[in-house]
Amino acid sequence: MDSNQDRPTTHPEDIEPLPKEPSKELQRAQEERLLKAWKTPTGWRYWSAVNNSEVGLWYTTAAFGFFIFGGALALLMRTQLAFPNNDFLTAEQYNQIFTLHGSVMMFLFAVPIFEAFTIFVLPEMMGARDLPFPRLSAYGFWCYLLGGVFVCGSIFFNAAPQGGWFMYPPLTTDYQPGVGADIWLLGLTFIELASIAAAVEIIVGILKCRPPGMRVNLIPLYAWYILVVAGMILFAFPPLIAGDIMLEVERAFDWPFFDATRGGDPLLWQHLFWIFGHPEVYIVFLPSIALVAMIVPTFARTPIVGYSWVVLAAVGTGFLSFGLWVHHMFTTGLPGVSLGLFSAASEAVAIPTGVQIFCFLATLLVGHTTRSASMLFVLGGLITFVIGGLTGVMVALVPFDFQAHDTYFVVSHLHYVLVGGTLFPIIGGFYYFFPLATSKKLSEKLGMWAFWIMVVGFNTTFFPMHLTGLRGLPRRVFTYPGGLGFDGLNLISTIGSYILAAGFLIFLWDVLRPKRKQPVSERNPWGAGTLEWLAEMPDKPWGVRSIPEIDGRYPLWDQPNLVRDVDQGRFFLPDAEEGKRETLVTSVIDARPTQCLRVPGPTFLTLVAALFTGGFFILSTFHWWTPAIVSGVAAVVAIFVWIWTGTSVIPEKEEKDVGLGIKLPLYATGAESVGWWAMFITMLGDFTAFVSLVFGYFFYWTSREDFPLPGSPGPGIFWPLLGGGLLLAAWVLTLLARRWNKQDRAGLFYTAILTALGLSVSGGLALTAGPWLTGMDPTAHVYPATVWLLVIWTVLHVLVGGMLQLYCAARRIAGKMSGRYDIDVCNVTLYWHFIALTVFITVAVIAGFPLVV
């Protein structure tokens, strides 16, 4: 801390901690009150916990469990492929196994493990007590667990999906009548909802729940990366959800979206899947690089070199990764110019990817790096990733890809990228963060062994696959004839896979071995500079004893006495006088405190809501419609009970003294409230899914001569226009209702909101009347199917909009909403802004577009 002198003293806005230690009795009383407010439920009620440290731990454990399952599947495949013409597995078993292996690793491990780590560590890194929506995290976790067990369990009933992790139709529509594809579509859509929930939580957490003083130039790089990733999830997952809906509707109700004989086009699925699928690769890669960006400075004992350049890399990769999706479709016969555009973007993404790696290398060179298992995994990961990146540049070149497409060369490339870019840094992250979770360190010695065995095993497995691929072995075949030059290479790969598994078992043993006799780790065992290492060993449930004011990127290095001041409660919110769980909300750019946010405590409601939501998806898989709908309605009821009892609670007083002479409001509304942000972000994702459906409409128009179907009246003009008009009027009245509520003109408010409700219902009916009265048959051709899909999407959103209007009226009647306390109606209005846009686009497309062409 020698250079503190030449730093400018803190900004005058900055608040210094209390100069004197509060009395010991006061400290003890404060600690007792905090402990009581943040107490983890015990006994069977433990499972009602929603605190980020519990949910984060469950999430990590579950993701890890699925990883082991996915790994075991990989070993089965390698065993089958060890010798030519092997009959260890049948073709059908092999298909199920490779499909599940890919799906599990991507959807049940790589994405969730980052959500898990983030839920666990982000609040600590931000000096926050919890994320702003702890119950949403818990709901997301239970959805994920349920969906994951359902999808994985299918293999034990010989019913697992067989279409590969990207499920291309017509293979999955015409040739696989079993229930497997439905399990994939519905089970994983259910999990994608959990990912979007986590994205909402993370974005609001990073933008609004930072510690005072953590300006945007001082945010830990982990948070920058995760912010970018959460934003990517918001735009990447919805196209897949849209595709899932279309594919499932085709399978269940025979709407011909991907059936070329009735105007459909299987290529649309590939577009929608890869608009998701390519950003997905970066969605799983960037969080691991985020771990690297935390681990490297700690062990190099120096701040990161090129902070702004790393931010450039994170944001730049986030954008460019959306321009790459067609490179998975180079062999589908698209025009050369399209291939060229996507090839160019695929090459360009190597630039930001390289920039961050050079920043890490520079940091290591500047600092005095110490040896540790974490660092080894990080370095091994970077080197492995660079090899995968280079083969990536090769397959991004169209002519080379024509040769390598669907061969083991691609298998090798993607495993170098994902194991090097994702898995190794995650294991490094385990070694790094393990003391935070359990207060015990993992063994450095076992870590070194695990690392070297895994590196040797990994390269023995996957390096030969480059050659098997170049020699022409296609991926996803369950066996191959002998004597074609694949035999030896495959055997080497199989041996390597067992070595890799052995290395992993050493790591697993290190995690699971009893550590009762091992001493508790010292505090901040790695000498890191960021706030999560304020945690005591063993950690307390309150997250942070008092919320500090931050002056730099590495507060524990830069601010003398920080740990003491935090521990003695010299900073913000050192107490829980009212026995409530509280954390700070701060402004987006400079993190000035703006609100004291009360977050909800333990509940079983989230678990119940997740069970019923899961019931809807799982029962639908088997076409048991009545129980499915009952379960879906029960889920809606559970969610309404949850928001009715747990959100926008009117506080007992306007303001609260958060310490150090600052008073903050307990209730914020409109764009100031975290709920408004959550609604905005959720609707952005929802709107992206809608745009994907609209993209489908125009895609059919470009790819087919018979779209819109010649001679079809379409939905007509009158009914869509009438429906659109009524719904826009409902939107305007909702706006007026918000205003009249604000002015406490109760009579006008009720009139407006209930009239809006009536207009919503009649507008929804009018919109439906269009395709209904012109007799559009969605199973006959893709044109009526697409029109129906847009109409149904819009009407379902209007239905929810109507329920929300009713909800607002009920809130005011119940005295839970007023002119001053109007979060509910503000958020519902925001929802209706998106509905209005959706309605406008739907009407313009289904009624307007056929007039133009």
Next chain:
Amino acid sequence: MSRSNGHNHGDPPSEMDESHETHETNQSLMMITAGPSIWAAHFLASYVTAAVWCAKSAGRDGSLTAVRIAIAVFTLLALGGIAAAGWYGYRRHTYGGATTPHDFDTPRDRHRFLGFATLLLAGLSAVATIFVAVVAIFVETCH
């Protein structure tokens, strides 16, 4: 555990003044995405123009001339926009004369950081836009 790259720059105490320009209410995180957003718009416009032209107008072996002219126009517009974003960022990056890493706890350094990030992302976007535009130089037909 010292800040081994301790820096000796930094402005005099006036660094703490908060001028109108550096005030929080005049900042937005969205500006750093200006460059990449323009890249995205350029990319989509080029792709959609080419796809619709080849599917609806020119046919499988048709000439791409019209699209190449369109991409040239898009590229000029995009590079103009990206240059403006970069200039905006550069002015902020050099505000008051301090150099990177822009890690002081002051509104000015936060201002400079946002400017620098905008500038860097504009640079990346310009390169990526040119990469994409180069395709229009080489590809002559829809085939």
